[in-house]
Amino acid sequence: MNGTRFVFSNGVVLGSAEAPPVATFLESLPGAYTTTRTHENGTTLLFWERHLKRLANSTRILLNSKPELIFKPNKKNPLFFSPLSISSSSKWDSWFRSLINNSMNQVLPIALNERSKGQELAVTALVSGDLEKLKEMKNVDNNGVLGVLDVHFHIGSYVPPVFGIEENGAHLALVGPGRDVAAAKYSDWVRLRKPLDKFRPPLVTELLLSNDGDRILEGCITNFFVICQRDKSEAQWNYLHDYDNAYPVEVQTAPITDGVLPGVIRQLVIEVCLSKGIPVREVAPSWEKHELWEEAFITNSLRVLQHVETIKVPRSWESLQSKCSEKISWMEKIFEGPGTITKVIQVSISLSSLINPCNYVLFSMYGYDMFVGDMADAMGPGSPAGGSHESGGEQSSPHSNVREQDRYLPIANISRIMKKALPTNGKIAKDAKDTVQECVSEFISFITSEASDKCQKEKRKTINGDDLLWAMSTLGFEEYIEPLKIYLARYREGDTKGSARGGDGSLRRDASGGVAAQNAQVQPGY
Numbered sequence: 017m018n019g020t021r022f023v024f025s026n027g028v029v030l031g032s033a034e035a036p037p038v039a040t041f042l043e044s045l046p047g048a049y050t051t052t053r054t055h056e057n058g059t060t061l062l063f064w065e066r067h068l069k070r071l072a073n074s075t076r077i078l079l080n081s082k083p084e085l086i087f088k089p090n091k092k093n094p095l096f097f098s099p100l101s102i103s104s105s106s107k108w109d110s111w112f113r114s115l116i117n118n119s120m121n122q123v124l125p126i127a128l129n130e131r132s133k134g135q136e137l138a139v140t141a142l143v144s145g146d147l148e149k150l151k152e153m154k155n156v157d158n159n160g161v162l163g164v165l166d167v168h169f170h171i172g173s174y175v176p177p178v179f180g181i182e183e184n185g186a187h188l189a190l191v192g193p194g195r196d197v198a199a200a201k202y203s204d205w206v207r208l209r210k211p212l213d214k215f216r217p218p219l220v221t222e223l224l225l226s227n228d229g230d231r232i233l234e235g236c237i238t239n240f241f242v243i244c245q246r247d248k249s250e251a252q253w254n255y256l257h258d259y260d261n262a263y264p265v266e267v268q269t270a271p272i273t274d275g276v277l278p279g280v281i282r283q284l285v286i287e288v289c290l291s292k293g294i295p296v297r298e299v300a301p302s303w304e305k306h307e308l309w310e311e312a313f314i315t316n317s318l319r320v321l322q323h324v325e326t327i328k329v330p331r332s333w334e335s336l337q338s339k340c341s342e343k344i345s346w347m348e349k350i351f352e353g354p355g356t357i358t359k360v361i362q363v364s365i366s367l368s369s370l371i372n373p374c375n376y377v378l379f380s381m382y383g384y385d386m387f388v389g390d391m392a393d394a395m396g397p398g399s400p401a402g403g404s405h406e407s408g409g410e411q412s413s414p415h416s417n418v419r420e421q422d423r424y425l426p427i428a429n430i431s432r433i434m435k436k437a438l439p440t441n442g443k444i445a446k447d448a449k450d451t452v453q454e455c456v457s458e459f460i461s462f463i464t465s466e467a468s469d470k471c472q473k474e475k476r477k478t479i480n481g482d483d484l485l486w487a488m489s490t491l492g493f494e495e496y497i498e499p500l501k502i503y504l505a506r507y508r509e510g511d512t513k514g515s516a517r518g519g520d521g522s523l524r525r526d527a528s529g530g531v532a533a534q535n536a537q538v539q540p541g542y
Contacts, residue, residue: 021172022130027122038140041170042203046088047144048074049203052280052317053174054137055369056454058128061139062317062369066280072112073278074200075143076102079161085202087145102161111162116141119167127171138174138318142203143167177319179362180354180469185325186314188240189346190224190303191215191336194233198275209236215341217328222314229333231300233270235314238322239282241269242301243311243357265310265357271298281315281365288364292492294357303329311355313362321362323354360492363462367455425453463487481508 021035035041042049050071052062078086079100102108120141127137149164177184192212195205212223222235234240246266267289270276289296301309312324328346330336335344354362430453434444466487467479481504489497 021170022123022127024119024123024126024169024171026166026168027119029123029126035170035172038138038170038172039206041140041168042142042206045142045144045168045203046084047086047142047168047203048078048200049140049142050074050201050280050317051138051140053139053176054128057134058131058137060369061124062320063280063284066283067141067317068113068116069109070201070278070280071116071141071143072109073104074202075112075165076104076108077197077200078202079145082197082200082202083145085197085200085204086143087147087150100161115162115165116143116167119169123169123171131173136174136176138172140170141167142170144203174318177322178465179321180323180359180465182325182353184322185351185353186222186238186322187220187326187328188222188224188235188314188324189215189217189220189328190226190229190232190330192223192225193227194225194275198234198277199272201277205236212236215336215344217341217344217346220328224327226300226303227275229330230303231270231274232303233274233300234276238314238316239269239276239279239285240301241267241285241313241315242309243355244268244301244305245308245310246295247305247308266295266297267357267361268297268299268301270300274300279315280317281320284365284368285315285321285361288361288368292360292364294360306349309349309351311358312349312351313354313358321358321365323358324351325353326350356490356492359466359490363491366462367458425456427453430456462491466491 021037023030023035023041036044038051048071050067052064052067054060055062075086079102081099083099124137124139131137144166146164146166192215195208209223216223222238224235224240225233227233232240243265244267246264267285269282269285272278276282286296286298288294306327306329312327313321314324315321327349329349331345331347338344427449430449431444434449434452435442438444463484464479464487467483470483470486471477471479485497485500485504488494488500
């Protein structure tokens, strides 16, 4: 292992040599895998329960249909058996979850202790089969098959990109057909997709897949979405929910049945659209109708959601049969940064990563005591994250690792505000206060970031109250705008009167630290 990458097999660090990049790691081992990352300074693992479920499904699908993608045959150990018959059940899921989490509990604390301060980690879990162990087994059932599976982890440093910045947009090109066994995420795809790179135009960051050159399925490592003007006659009976036909646009993404990976973030996007009344239809976006596309984005578990800047499609699908990429002529669709619906979905997913802690691996704030699975089962009285210092983590001074939320949004203040909305005898659980604290912190960041983008485009340095109201409206919080406009007007009226009465005294208070500023404006970037 080295300072930025770690490889583990069944909980043990592999050798002392430098760990390979994750693509090399995946090419070296067969198996089903999933990739996610840490969040909030390594305190959570994003949507881990969803990843566990997808990894269990991928493993079962490969064992039942393509065991050669789980077990690596060779001359000494040829693949001598037919596909297995592993049934989907809550018992299988429970056994599998324990297998992965037991290994996770051993490896992730090591990586977290070795990382640089404030560094996030990309975590890839891979499940492969051992043919030697399989040969020794007479009967392989749901439980027995776990004995022939090995669990490997690749963990490396990761810097999450900032959403919405132009240079962080994706540039896509449609270059090849969809993949086999798309319902499972497996490591051999890293090798199989390599030939597509010869068609990659300059500056393109992701390659799209299609079986006919028109209907776009997904990216090589992402799911693909467009926000499209609605064709009411075509879509009338095909929505995942009943919507008012007056809604002008819809979100489109290819259905799983077309041969698309069931991405974790893909499912979250659909859930967000359903919860917010945004029409969403599982249909492969058609390039023939790209003039109707208003926005586009891609998703995966590292970047989460990335807006699309450009899409290139070959003028002739047959031209991809050429071995020379220079002979391919491209058509191009250009988007102007992330659109309104893309931003609303991105904000909602980011907030859901805070208010659904049961989807995480949770860590103690004062050490690295780890609690995997359902938060209610894992919580104990001894640690701020629900655990006990006696369970193995090293206890340190609370002041040595105080989060920004605890400095700027103390729980005591959060509690006072929440209690104002309760009856006299009402009580608030600690996890409710923690959840609100996290949500408020993220909400401030999202709104300020959106307002900052507006100021930068208008070449202004200072964010004012109107900018923040505009940002809230853009991000889908219109119902709060009118009351806040009234509050802002009253604040400015009172502030003006206060300034007139205060005279030089207010300036003296500013100098001594008593009053920070008269207009409560925020500088972009803070």
